[in-house]
Amino acid sequence: MGDTVQVTMNINGTAQSHDVEPRTLLVHYIRDVCGLTGTNIGCDSSSCGACTIHLDGEAVKSCTMLAVQADGHDLTTIEGLAPSAEKLHPMQQAFHECHALQCGYCTPGMVMAAVSLLDEVPNPTERQVRIGLEGNLCRCTGYHNIVKAVLQCAAEGVAK
Amino acid sequence: MIPAAFDYKRAGSADEAIALLGEYGEDAKLLAGGHSLLPLMKYRLASPAVLIDIGRLSDLSYIREDGDVVRIGALTRHRDIEISELLKSQVGLLPEVAGHVGDPQVRHRGTIGGSLAHGDPASDLPSAILALRATLVIKGPNGTREVSSDDFFTGFLETAVGPDELLTEIIVSKTPNATFGFQKFNRRAQDWAIVGCSVIVNNGSCGVGLVNMDSRPVRAAGVESAIAGGASAADGAASAADGCEPPTDLNASVEYRQHLARVLVRRALETAGK
Numbered sequence: 001m002g003d004t005v006q007v008t009m010n011i012n013g014t015a016q017s018h019d020v021e022p023r024t025l026l027v028h029y030i031r032d033v034c035g036l037t038g039t040n041i042g043c044d045s046s047s048c049g050a051c052t053i054h055l056d057g058e059a060v061k062s063c064t065m066l067a068v069q070a071d072g073h074d075l076t077t078i079e080g081l082a083p084s085a086e087k088l089h090p091m092q093q094a095f096h097e098c099h100a101l102q103c104g105y106c107t108p109g110m111v112m113a114a115v116s117l118l119d120e121v122p123n124p125t126e127r128q129v130r131i132g133l134e135g136n137l138c139r140c141t142g143y144h145n146i147v148k149a150v151l152q153c154a155a156e157g158v159a160k
Numbered sequence: 161m162i163p164a165a166f167d168y169k170r171a172g173s174a175d176e177a178i179a180l181l182g183e184y185g186e187d188a189k190l191l192a193g194g195h196s197l198l199p200l201m202k203y204r205l206a207s208p209a210v211l212i213d214i215g216r217l218s219d220l221s222y223i224r225e226d227g228d229v230v231r232i233g234a235l236t237r238h239r240d241i242e243i244s245e246l247l248k249s250q251v252g253l254l255p256e257v258a259g260h261v262g263d264p265q266v267r268h269r270g271t272i273g274g275s276l277a278h279g280d281p282a283s284d285l286p287s288a289i290l291a292l293r294a295t296l297v298i299k300g301p302n303g304t305r306e307v308s309s310d311d312f313f314t315g316f317l318e319t320a321v322g323p324d325e326l327l328t329e330i331i332v333s334k335t336p337n338a339t340f341g342f343q344k345f346n347r348r349a350q351d352w353a354i355v356g357c358s359v360i361v362n363n364g365s366c367g368v369g370l371v372n373m374d375s376r377p378v379r380a381a382g383v384e385s386a387i388a389g390g391a392s393a394a395d396g397a398a399s400a401a402d403g404c405e406p407p408t409d410l411n412a413s414v415e416y417r418q419h420l421a422r423v424l425v426r427r428a429l430e431t432a433g434k
């Protein structure tokens with residue numbers, strides 16, 4: 001029981017291929033095997049959203065997926081969002097400008113969820129932003145500045 | 161939290177999944193979106209020796225018009241139901257309910273088939289399936305059979321799907337002129353319903369499905385006949401909790417759940433124009 005399986009996926013434009021135990025969670029694969037530690041683990045039980053990444057462009061919680069389920073797919077993590085080392089992604093820029101983070105622990109997941117939200121609802125109302133980020137918890141900010149940042153990014157119309 | 165070790169098998173077709181279920185029997189579990197099963201495995205409340213991944217059976221992910229009905233493949237994700245224009249125009253209750261399941265990340269992974277086959281009495285979609293009097297298509301080694309929604313949920317986490325069977329399709333009647341309402345009471349964002357209900361009113365007939373009011377999702381038959389007989393929303397909803405044996409837990413006592421059922425059914429009936 002528990003023979004390893006080969007998984008191959010594209011993470012942030014780079015092909016990754018490793019032998020993993022089938023029970024390896026995607027978030028552990030991303031952090032421990034691929035060394036991409038920008039994706040955080042908060043609750044480890046699909047509640048907080050800190051582990052949110054994009055699977056084929058859609059936000060998912062990587063603590064509630066097996067690495068084998070992502071085999072063959074395109075993934076983006078927080079490291080893959082910015083266009084270059086010098087320039088932030090518009091959502092990251094908006095978080096920066098609106099002071100949408102304090103300790104920053106929720107931020108990678110929050111930003112990934114927010115980008116996915118604007119992809120699905122490009123011009124959300126404030127209520128749509130609050131409900132759209134329902135799967136992400138922040139213990140510091142009280143959410144107001146996060147919502148402001150998402151609305152600012154939407155208004156700029158450059159979320160993608 | 162890491163699940164206990166298991167062997168991983170990827171099914172290439174529904175038939176292959178059924179054959180694998182036959183081969184590994186009780187030790188095996190199907191994996192669809194994994195958003196009910198993986199949390200259980202992480203908590204070690206479930207430790208299947210073999211996981212049969214059906215998540216890639218894209219031929220079981222569809223929403224298709226067929227005469228008077230709409231057919232939905234079991235692997236269709238909550239998100240795809242939530243945004244389906246066909247369902248919005250023909251069976252509006254389903255996208256409404258699917259849009260209330262968990263959060264966006266959950267809806268990107270979870271499937272309608274997994275949600276129904278799991279048989280959780282607190283899940284949202286069963287309320288709609290019961291109110292709509294849907295038909296469920298189950299495939300096993302000896303072919304397919306159809307089960308009505310009334311016979312599908314058999315007990316706590318138990319359904320009519322046998323150990324060597326697969327839920328493949330959900331069939332719902334088109335009711336473009338129906339009115340409907342969905343109510344879900346929870347304390348925190350993203351939580352399961354403490355009590356939830358779906359209501360549909362079509363041509364004078366009425367369907368009401370309740371979740372977390374018994375060990376399995378149930379219909380509120382008394383409300384249905386009262387509304388069909390012309391009762392007001394308030395009068396009809398008065399019998400919402402009749403015959404139910406709701407659970408009691410940290411969130412709610414039996415009496416509180418009974419009260420919630422009456423209030424939520426009234427609100428859902430009012431949303432449906434009653």
Ligand SMILES: Cc1cc2nc3c(=O)[nH]c(=O)nc-3n(C[C@H](O)[C@H](O)[C@H](O)COP(=O)(O)OP(=O)(O)OC[C@H]3O[C@@H](n4cnc5c(N)ncnc54)[C@H](O)[C@@H]3O)c2cc1C
Pocket residue numbers: 045046047064189190191192193194195196197198199234235260261262263266269270271272273274275276277278282283284285321325326327328350351352353
């Ligand atoms: C954080 C979080 C919040 C959630 N909130 C809600 C909520 O508010 N309301 C709600 O209703 N649900 C909620 N869910 C559950 C979610 O809807 C799940 O997606 C759903 O219950 C199961 O679908 P799945 O495809 O993930 O199934 P899986 O987890 O893969 O499978 C569930 C069970 O069904 C079996 N199974 C799966 N597919 C089939 C099939 N086709 N035939 C036979 N058996 C099958 C599996 O073997 C397993 O036993 C939540 C989940 C999470 C993680």
Ligand code: FES
Pocket residue numbers: 040041042043044045046047048049050051052061062063064
């Ligand atoms: S760590 Fe995945 S949701 Fe909290």
Ligand code: FES
Pocket residue numbers: 100101102103104105106107137138139140141
């Ligand atoms: S900034 Fe600290 S948890 Fe969100």
